Amino acid sequence: SEEFTFETSMGGNDERVKLWVDSSWIIDQWNSLSASSPSGTVWLVSNTLYDIKLQYADGADSAQVQLLWSSASQGQEVVNTSNLFVDASPVAGSPFATTVYPALTSGTLSTASGQGLSLATAGVSASLTIQAKDNLGNLKTTSDDVFVVRVRHNTDYTRSNILGTVTALGSGTYAASYTATWKRNGLSCVTNSTTYACTEPVDLIAIGSSTNTGIYDVSTWINAIRQTTSNVVGPSANRIGVLQKYHDILVSQALPGGLFATYYTDMSATP
Numbered sequence: 001s002e003e004f005t006f007e008t009s010m011g012g013n014d015e016r017v018k019l020w021v022d023s024s025w026i027i028d029q030w031n032s033l034s035a036s037s038p039s040g041t042v043w044l045v046s047n048t049l050y051d052i053k054l055q056y057a058d059g060a061d062s063a064q065v066q067l068l069w070s071s072a073s074q075g076q077e078v079v080n081t082s083n084l085f086v087d088a089s090p091v092a093g094s095p096f097a098t099t100v101y102p103a104l105t106s107g108t109l110s111t112a113s114g115q116g117l118s119l120a121t122a123g124v125s126a127s128l129t130i131q132a133k134d135n136l137g138n139l140k141t142t143s144d145d146v147f148v149v150r151v152r153h154n155t156d157y158t159r160s161n162i163l164g165t166v167t168a169l170g171s172g173t174y175a176a177s178y179t180a181t182w183k184r185n186g187l188s189c190v191t192n193s194t195t196y197a198c199t200e201p202v203d204l205i206a207i208g209s210s211t212n213t214g215i216y217d218v219s220t221w222i223n224a225i226r227q228t229t230s231n232v233v234g235p236s237a238n239r240i241g242v243l244q245k246y247h248d249i250l251v252s253q254a255l256p257g258g259l260f261a262t263y264y265t266d267m268s269a270t271p
Helices: 218-227
Strands: 002-010 015-021 023-028 039-044 052-058 065-071 105-113 125-134 146-152 165-170 174-178 247-252
Touching: 002 015, 002 052, 002 247, 015 065, 015 218, 023 039, 039 065, 052 065, 105 247, 125 146, 125 247, 146 174
Parallel strands: none
Antiparallel strands: 002 039, 002 065, 015 023, 015 052, 105 125, 125 174, 146 247, 165 174
């Protein structure tokens, strides 16, 4: 098995040629002839029959065409008639109906969709759908894989991840849901740290409202945040909340294989 180069040798520039090898179009010099010996390459497996079709036309003068082939282990030579076969008669019952099942599930090609991937309400179940596929992109027909859904709080390690539930629906599809409990959105800031882009604003009652009900409209809250310029670490006030403000949803396929260990050469490393 190796790559072969097919070449067509013709007598003049008025001639035209096309070559197909097992439905692969590897030479196309039909509208014009850029070379007197056009060629193309294709990978062939040893002891395997391939369909070959050569289409040839001559505009004037004498017609002449040869089909040659070569590879890394075979010098260029004319394709011998001993390598060519006519269509064989099918055996009894042929062609046979064949059932092809998908291969093992590929986590990297499987997909997730649904509103729960980008939007959720604290305390309310959010949902998404997982479609399992094999490594060739074929939809799975069974639902015996294990998928895991985690809601993560980015780099805030003081809060635990939220594990979702995954239910097999059949035919390679799974319904997943989770319930977020901590609000994280475009108005969220993180704890005070020089690592992050902002800090929590000071008491809103002191800087933005005279009410003590604890209820603020959005415009009041935004203005209050922007007034706390002294609490901003690094970026300007209008960049508050840009970093570390969202949850993320990790959807993964769990693979069997025993224990998994991570080794650190630096004992002070944070896992």
